[in-house]
Amino acid sequence: RLYDEVPTSRIGISSNISIALSTMKLTSIGMLSTIARSISRLASVRCIASSQRVCNLSASTADESLPMDEQMNPSFFKMVDYYFDKGSTVIQPKLVEEIHSRGMTKKDKENLVKGIISSMKTVDKVEEIKQLYAN
Structure with a gap:
């Protein structure tokens, strides 16, 4: 709300910073959904990484037989x-x-x-x- 009350021209903020400030407002509104999505992404990345580790173990076993x-x-x-x-x-x-x-x-x-x-x-x-x- 603070960003809405102060016009950007009065305090000399460039247009890029004002866009960044408005983006910050939008992200604070959807913060919970963003956190939920990032947690699910981390879980999926962890599952993929662990499955690759298992695949790499089998590949190293095959490599040792050469x-x-x-x-x-x-x-x-x-x-x-x-x-x-x-x-x-x-x-x-x-x-x-x-x-x-x-x-x-x-x-x-x-x-x-x-x-x-x-x-x-x-x-x-x-x-x-x-x-x-x-x-």
């Missing part, structure tokens, strides 16, 4: 294990050849290399390194 090279979002630890195994099978024969010991048989050398590689394989910790840059 080979590591074809997965869209593989687990970090599974990815490290996969590529470590892949690399260790390539380098293991070369490491066995590089051990120069007359007292060890070839089988002992292979077991030594396998033992060292298996002790290195476990991914127990993740190290985060942050660099500070001076201005």
